[in-house]
Amino acid sequence: MLRVLIWLVLIMPFIAQSKVIHKERSLYRNILVEKNADLLCLKFNEKTRKSTQSCMYQSDPKKLVFNYTKMTFASLLFIDNPKNVLIIGLGGGTLSNTIHELYPNAHIENVEIDPAVIKVARDYFDFVETDSVTSKVQDGRIFIKRAALKKQKYDWIILDAFNGDYIPEHLLTKEFFAEVKSVLTNNGVVAANTFSSSKLYQHESATYFDVFGDFVNVVTDKDSNRIILAGFHAMPTEQQIAERVKRLTPKLAPYDVDMQLLSEHLFYTKGNQDWPKDTKVLTDQYSPANLLNYQ
Template sequence: MRTDLSALFALALTVVLAGCAPSDHVEGGRIVHRQKSMYRDIIVTENEEYRCMSFARRNGMQTCISLRTPTRLAVPYTRGVFAGLLANPGARRVLVIGLGGGVIPSAMRRIDPDLRIDVVELDPAVVDVARQRFGYREDPRLHTRIGDGRVFVRRQLRAGARYDLIVIDAYERVYVPEHLMTREFITEVKALLAPGGVVASNTFARGPLAPYEAATYQSVFGETRVVDMMLGNRIILAGRDGLPAPDVMRARGRALQPRLAEVGIFAGELDAWPQPPATGVRPLTDQYSPANLLFGHE
């Protein structure tokens, strides 16, 4: 386990790399764009340092970029999912469920231009805002699909597709699409992984929902690890065929550090720590998925 000193050191490095991490409300910011969709009210707020997307219906930050260094990942959890590339450095095909401002697939393309990336996003208005305000650009190896993430996963399974890395970034700070947080869905995600494939899922580090998330992933994958990030997020990391030893992943991070640095990632903050078995809670299922009710008990 990490000592308090090492945790503080990692935190200090995160702050140095990212500057002052943006808060849920961009302090002193002004609204520069507002767009309604059939799902939500999308607001883009900006101050001298950051531009951020939020969904007013839920009042939570979705994406931020630094106006001074827009290619660097400003929000900690967006860096954390890159632990998936250390777990499977040979990844060639990637699926990202949930676009936000598009900073994760954009950073992946910058690190490795040969990656083939599919992104699935429910809300076409989010895609529009990502393109207009956050510099998101598709190319022959980066494709955006509009639709429900679970439906897309099922269609890809039927088509015989397989992915080396699946990033799940569909959860908001105070809202979870419940059908994307059940054992049945996670089982479908595991089936969509190629041999050696890895899933990196942005989830919640604190609160009553956290052990249920852990129990759900562990009921499908067995071993899971966690990358603890600032602002209350954690990345759950799991592999179709298990995960490499932590020292192997750390060595890969050191080797990849020059390329990670291009998008503002320090390899040390991608350390994935064993997650203790979740006890005393049930895995969430299609029949039992009170994910959003659990927020009311924080």
């Protein structure tokens, strides 16, 4: 409780100073861009609350704002030099921009259902598009279905789609994860941005395990986000992780990503499953994600 009060005291001056510099109603949601001193944020204004989707320091665009974004780069402890990257859910384009800077020769496909979000990312958040960095307006599941039919494969698949309340239900099922697995290369990894709180945690874990087998949770004590890393064939050895931390640390430092810290927060589920064995797997017929999220 004391930590919450201290946090409120610290952020209240900034909340008061926030200024809406762009507002629009898209097909899916109310979209806001708020400026607060040096911080620029994309927010979805829902009926009951605002949810922050992406933020950028205008004076230092490289420096990542959110902890979950930083945790996503724990993926690089499992893959080397990704050539083909798929990102479901664009936000302000932060992940795409960072990956493009780290791996300028990689082909990055961003899939976003809301065309208004792509436009805002371009206009306010310096979202970079090139011949090798593309954006497509489409539902993520439809995109992956079509990618599977075309035999496309990705080394790194990042699932970061949110509707303002939680992950869309059809992107949280056994059937969807099987489709994701079908477009993952043999040495690839799936990184999913989700949460470590609510009853949904157990169902998500059981569903990922059902499709991918044992996976890794990346959780730090800074917030309730977790990144699920799945699809890899074997857990890297301590020596492999240490070598990758050493190699990646100078590359990620400008983005305020502490690779050593991330390496210390990899929780492998093999022999450490923290959900009941009889937990119901989420399917296309049973996926009450938004209801479970509030339990």
